[in-house]
């Protein structure tokens with residue numbers, strides 16, 4: 580069975596988690612395969628701690644904690660699911676570190692040192708939203724993360740572009756998907772077309 584490990588990336592508020600649900604339903608109904616939708620930080624106790632306790636970490640400490648959570652996620656969820664023949668779709672993966680830990684002041688090279696163990700997905704889709712639309716969505720959120728407070732959708736989009744170039748140079752299959760004027764269903768169909 581063809582390995583299908585898809586990562587959905589993009590700035591906060593771009594529509595990642597909405598798209599993961601939409602894509603999981605589409606892949607399941609069109610292929611009949613079992614789909615494992617997952618996310619990072621993972622749903623493990625370490626992942627929950629990283630989400631809840633931002634102030635517990637220095638920037639380097641957070642980079643390493645996120646990488647440790649990623650290692651557990653790969654070994655405990657992603658690899659076993661792929662070995663069972665399931666489709667895996669993850670909301671965030673290594674590119675999130677190449678953007679968020681960079682906003683925390685680390686270099687791409689240092690972040691990659693902590694993440695080079697991570698297997699490349701079959702496809703990494705980076706959502707490119709309209710920055711103004713995303714700003715309005717974030718304004719409507721009651722609680723913003725440290726990164727949402729300290730950056731803008733336009734800056735995150737720029738850093739995602741640099742992360743994409745960095746990973747492509749390492750052989751990753753990365754595509755940028757303009758989502759400014761598309762429904763989640765249309766975006767899911769465009770991503771699936773990459774597997775046709």
Ligand SMILES: Nc1ncnc2c1ncn2[C@@H]1O[C@H](COP(=O)(O)OP(=O)(O)O)[C@@H](O)[C@H]1O
Pocket residue numbers: 589590591592593594595596597598716758761762763766
């Ligand atoms: N393609 C889209 N078109 C219009 N609204 C969208 C689209 N994708 C997501 N949304 C809306 O934008 C908001 C943020 O989406 P979400 O999936 O939570 O983003 P993220 O996971 O990237 O932070 C949600 O209210 C969602 O319903």
Ligand SMILES: Cc1cn([C@H]2C[C@H](O)[C@@H](COP(=O)(O)OP(=O)(O)O)O2)c(=O)[nH]c1=O
Pocket residue numbers: 591619620629630633641645671672673674675676677679680724725726
């Ligand atoms: C995946 C990932 C998350 N994080 C941090 C960002 C956030 O502070 C926190 C939670 O991620 P986030 O996806 O923003 O949470 P939610 O799903 O609740 O919107 O983890 C990193 O710093 N680096 C990473 O690579």
